[in-house]
Amino acid sequence: MESGAASNAVGRARLSCGPDPDKGSLMDARLSDQADRDADADLLSRYAAGDAAAARLLAARLTPRLYAYAVRVLADEAAAQDVVQEAMLRVWKIAPDWRAGEAQVSTWAYRVVANLCTDLLRKQRTVALDAVAEPIDPAPTAEGRMQDAARLDALQAALSTLPDRQRQAVVLRHIEGLSNTEIGGILGVGVEAVESLTARGKRGLTTALSGQRAALGFEDDG
Amino acid sequence: MDKDKADQSLDALFDAARAAPPKVPDALMAAVVADAAAQMPAPRGGGSLVQRALAALGGLPALGGMVTATCVGFWLGLAPPEGLPDVGEAIWALGTENTTELAMVDVYDGGWISGIEEGFEDE
Numbered sequence: 001m002e003s004g005a006a007s008n009a010v011g012r013a014r015l016s017c018g019p020d021p022d023k024g025s026l027m028d029a030r031l032s033d034q035a036d037r038d039a040d041a042d043l044l045s046r047y048a049a050g051d052a053a054a055a056r057l058l059a060a061r062l063t064p065r066l067y068a069y070a071v072r073v074l075a076d077e078a079a080a081q082d083v084v085q086e087a088m089l090r091v092w093k094i095a096p097d098w099r100a101g102e103a104q105v106s107t108w109a110y111r112v113v114a115n116l117c118t119d120l121l122r123k124q125r126t127v128a129l130d131a132v133a134e135p136i137d138p139a140p141t142a143e144g145r146m147q148d149a150a151r152l153d154a155l156q157a158a159l160s161t162l163p164d165r166q167r168q169a170v171v172l173r174h175i176e177g178l179s180n181t182e183i184g185g186i187l188g189v190g191v192e193a194v195e196s197l198t199a200r201g202k203r204g205l206t207t208a209l210s211g212q213r214a215a216l217g218f219e220d221d222g
Numbered sequence: 223m224d225k226d227k228a229d230q231s232l233d234a235l236f237d238a239a240r241a242a243p244p245k246v247p248d249a250l251m252a253a254v255v256a257d258a259a260a261q262m263p264a265p266r267g268g269g270s271l272v273q274r275a276l277a278a279l280g281g282l283p284a285l286g287g288m289v290t291a292t293c294v295g296f297w298l299g300l301a302p303p304e305g306l307p308d309v310g311e312a313i314w315a316l317g318t319e320n321t322t323e324l325a326m327v328d329v330y331d332g333g334w335i336s337g338i339e340e341g342f343e344d345e
Contacts, residue, residue, distance in 0.1 A: 048263050055258035063254050068243040081250045088254045092261035148238050155235040174236040205235075206228045213231055 040105035041098075048095040055092070062106060063088060065176065066113050072171040073117045075160045083120065087112040103185075110178075110186045114168055121164045151216050158208035166201035173198045 040061065046054035066087055070080035090112050091105070098105070159167050165187065172183045173194070180194045187194065209216075302308050 047258065050262060050264070052259060052262065055262070056255055059251065059254045059258060063251060064243065064246050067246045067250065071244045072239070077244070077247075080244075081247060085250060085253050085257065089257045089261070092258050095261075096263045148242065151235050151238045152242060155239055174232075175239045177240070202229075202232060205232055209231065209235075210228075213227075216231070216235075 041100045044091070044095050044098050044105050045100060047092070048098065058091075058105075059088065062091070062109055065106065066109055069110065069171055069176055070113050070117060072156070072159060072175060073114075073164075073168055074120060075156055079120060083113055083116045086116060104182075107182055107185050110172070110182075111188070114186050117168065118164055147216070154209060154212055154216055155205075158205045161208045162201050162204045166197050166204060169194055169197035170201035170205065174202075 040058065043054045043058040043061070047058060063084060066084045067080055070083045071077055074080050074083065087109055091109055094108075159170065162170065168187060169183055172178045172186060173180065178186075180191045180198075183194045183198075184191050187197075189197075298306075
């Protein structure tokens with residue numbers, strides 16, 4: 001059974017997922033972030049007290065975000081699954097010792113994924129570049145969405161050419177939509193370093209994608 | 223101008239990626255939930271001191287077994303079945319100096335009870 005407060009927190013947090021239709025309201029965004037934080041911490045606390053339903057809710061909230069992040073960074077769905085399962089296992093294990101208020105559960109989980117991805121990518125450096133940079137299709141290509149699929153493939157291929165830290169920073173900032181402060185906490189660097197990583201990452205992507213704009217249907221966009 | 227166009231192109235790519243996140247495989251979600259169940263901490267200790275002591279002994283079933291064993295042992299001591307020495311009566315009898323009662327205790331020809339009796343007779 002969910003407590004009323006927790007349900008409300010989860011509900012508010014769910015509304016905050018995905019693109020924010022009201023980007024102009026900074027106050028709403030802050031409230032939403034706070035609700036997210038409270039909901040995750042509350043669910044983890046309830047899990048630590050033996051609430052299985054809370055575990056399912058927390059898994060449903062965190063796993064998709066962590067998986068999307070890992071897939072973008074690793075460009076390997078199987079490896080991303082292993083990484084996310086391991087990260088979530090660590091979340092369950094830390095639950096009894098979790099100190100609410102000291103860190104965000106999602107930030108902590110992202111950091112575990114980031115470290116696991118870094119370790120994995122370090123091991124993969126001996127593998128041929130072509131094998132690492134193989135683009136994947138993160139979403140099934142539907143009829144009439146060929147252009148989007150081509151763009152996603154191109155983005156994934158371009159991301160795979162970036163150094164590990166730049167790739168993680170760009171994915172967290174521009175696809176996962178996290179703040180520079182959160183990304184700094186995840187990658188263990190300051191905000192300025194995050195800005196530098198994302199700026200260099202974007203330049204790297206632009207270079208990697210140069211010459212493909214027409215093929216990707218961007219010539220008519222400007 | 224070119225930089226602006228490049229930035230716009232990148233933003234459009236990011237938007238497309240954000241709008242189509244990779245779908246979490248069912249097997250992954252099932253594995254995550256199974257891990258959660260396997261790692262589920264035991265409910266934190268609550269209740270009164272008596273309840274926690276009872277839990278430490280193994281709960282009501284264990285307590286029932288202990289009570290039964292105690293009663294059976296006590297009863298066997300008071301009224302042993304035929305063929306077993308009446309230890310309880312021997313012990314109570316040792317508390318007196320009446321050798322006649324000790325003689326009644328001696329249900330065997332020999333053994334430690336007989337020895338006790340003989341010891342008293344020596345006095």
